[in-house]
Amino acid sequence: EAGVAQSPRYKIIEKRQSVAFWCNPISGHATLYWYQQILGQGPKLLIQFQNNGVVDDSQLPKDRFSAERLKGVDSTLKIQPAKLEDSAVYLCASSYSRGVKTQYFGPGTRLLVL
Amino acid sequence: AQTVTQSQPEMSVQEAETVTLSCTYDTSESDYYLFWYKQPPSRQMILVIRQEAYKQQNATENRFSVNFQKAAKSFSLKISDSQLGDAAMYFCAYRSARGGSQGNLIFGKGTKLSVKP
Numbered sequence: 687e688a689g690v691a692q693s694p695r696y697k698i699i700e701k702r703q704s705v706a707f708w709c710n711p712i713s714g715h716a717t718l719y720w721y722q723q724i725l726g727q728g729p730k731l732l733i734q735f736q737n738n739g740v741v742d743d744s745q746l747p748k749d750r751f752s753a754e755r756l757k758g759v760d761s762t763l764k765i766q767p768a769k770l771e772d773s774a775v776y777l778c779a780s781s782y783s784r785g786v787k788t789q790y791f792g793p794g795t796r797l798l799v800l
Numbered sequence: 801a802q803t804v805t806q807s808q809p810e811m812s813v814q815e816a817e818t819v820t821l822s823c824t825y826d827t828s829e830s831d832y833y834l835f836w837y838k839q840p841p842s843r844q845m846i847l848v849i850r851q852e853a854y855k856q857q858n859a860t861e862n863r864f865s866v867n868f869q870k871a872a873k874s875f876s877l878k879i880s881d882s883q884l885g886d887a888a889m890y891f892c893a894y895r896s897a898r899g900g901s902q903g904n905l906i907f908g909k910g911t912k913l914s915v916k917p
Binding site for chain 1: 804833835837842843844845846847850852891893895903904905907908909910
C-alpha cells in the first residue's frame with residue numbers, strides 16, 4: 687500500500703512570495719490533515735478535511751494560508767504572502783474516517799523563508 | 801482542553817539496553833486514544849504504537865511496549881534492545897474518541913533519543 691505522498695520535499699523562497707504544497711493521501715482515506723511543525727516543537731494542526739469538506743480550520747491563518755481538496759483526494763496548501771515565521775516543515779497526514787482513525791504521515795515539505 | 805506533556809527533552813541509551821520515555825496527559829474524557837510517533841532526521845512521522853483507553857492491556861509492537869496507567873494519566877514508551885536506528889524524536893499524542901474537530905491529534909513537545917554504540 688502506497689503511503690502519503692507530498693511534494694516538493696524542500697522549498698526556499700523570499701518573504702512576500704507565494705508557495706504551494708501538494709499532498710496525495712493513502713487510497714481510501716477520507717480524512718486529510720495539514721500540520722505545521724516549527725523546529726523543536728510538535729506538529730500543530732492547520733486544517734482537517736473530510737472528503738472535500740473542511741472539518742476544522744480554526745488554527746489556519748486565513749489571511750495568508752489557504753487549502754483545498756477539490757475532488758476529495760489530493761490537497762493543496764498555499765501560503766501567500768509568506769513571512770519569515772512560516773519557515774517550518776509542513777506535514778500532510780491521512781486517516782480513515784471511522785474507528786481509531788490512526789493518522790499516517792507523509793515525508794513533509796521543509797520550507798525556508800528568507 | 802487536553803494537553804500532553806513530555807518532561808524529558810532528551811534521553812540517551814546504550815545500544816542493546818532498554819529505555820523508557822515518559823508522557824503524561826490531561827483530559828476529562830474517558831474514551832480516547834494515545835499514540836507514540838517516531839520522527840527520524842528525515843522528518844517523516846512514523847507510527848510506533850497506539851493504545852485505546854478502553855483496553856486495560858498494554859499495547860506491544862515487537863521491541864516497543866507501553867505502560868498505560870489510565871488513573872494516573874500516564875503513557876510511557878519502553879524500547880527494549882535499543883538499536884542505532886531507534887535514534888529519533890519521539891512524540892506522544894492524544895486523540896479524543898469524539899468526532900469532528902474534537903478528534904484531532906494533540907502532540908507533546910517530543911523527546912530526542914540518542915543511541916550510543
